[in-house]
Amino acid sequence: MADRFIIITAAGPDRPGIVARIARVLYQTGCNIEDSSMTRLRGEFAIMLIVRLPAKKGLTEIKQSLKKVQRALGLSLLLRPLSKQEARREQRPLGRSFLLSVYGSDKPGIVYHVTRLIASYGINITDMNTRVIGPPDNPIYVMILETQVPAKVKLPAVHSELRKLKRKVNVDITLHPVESARF
């Protein structure tokens, strides 16, 4: 039987042992954790896991096995089957990697304005983090995105649009290629 994959997303109040307890259940049910990303956002711990299912078990059974841990840890939990394409390790490369940093005084709409602009160019977000930093009376919004810019996108046009946005929303924006190399 072909490999079947699901994605599990979970979030709950942060404490030591969340990952261990989930991993234990998955291990005992014969699941295999493949790619994952987990992070703490303030007091909340958020989890995304791509899991390979054991041959004889389905999503419903895995969900059932996680019930106890879910209750004990107060987790919100979601399981969704993945298509073959979604579970492929080699995702279609969408272009060159660029890092976009946006920061400025906190105000509503920063995420919307920036992401709408880059989406209009077909630029794909592969990673994104936002943080509110600074003192409560003068909060600063910091937003860092890793993106893939398709080859056909004309970078000067994007830069020029970002400059306009910078003035309009009154934030600082830089877009630069991610330096990386294989040695």
Next chain:
Amino acid sequence: MAVVKILQYPHPLLKSHSRPVKAIDQRMKLIGKNLIDTMLASPGVALAAPQIGEPHRMIICDVSRKMKENHHGRIILINPVIRHKEGKRIFREGCLSVPDYTGNVSRAERVCIEGQDLKGRPVSLISEGFEALALQHEIDHLDGILFLDRISSLSTDLFRRKVY
């Protein structure tokens, strides 16, 4: 021309110490030649002998293939030793022996390295920037250290709140 297969983890040579080169004989010269040919045929800018299955302390580096920064062109170093390190730079590295993964690694920005060339002549060079990173990466290979052993942060880590 001999392009050799680049070993990939978990090949045990990649986690082993390589032997110092005692004499630069025909065999060592052949390994040097194979390193050149294999690097040129690869998408990388540097290579260490253990990556092509030869556990000897020899590396090659030629960052001019990718960058126009300060560099020494093609460098082959035998028994390289880092004498001095300065500064710090975090850079996203990948490795020909660890496919499909890159990570942020912190290394020295500037290094002074000593070794020998393929004729046995002593070499001493001061390297900085991209080339210095590549050289440090390759010298690590001679001690069985992969960039995975030196990941300094997840990319998001930079923005994580710190409690001082």
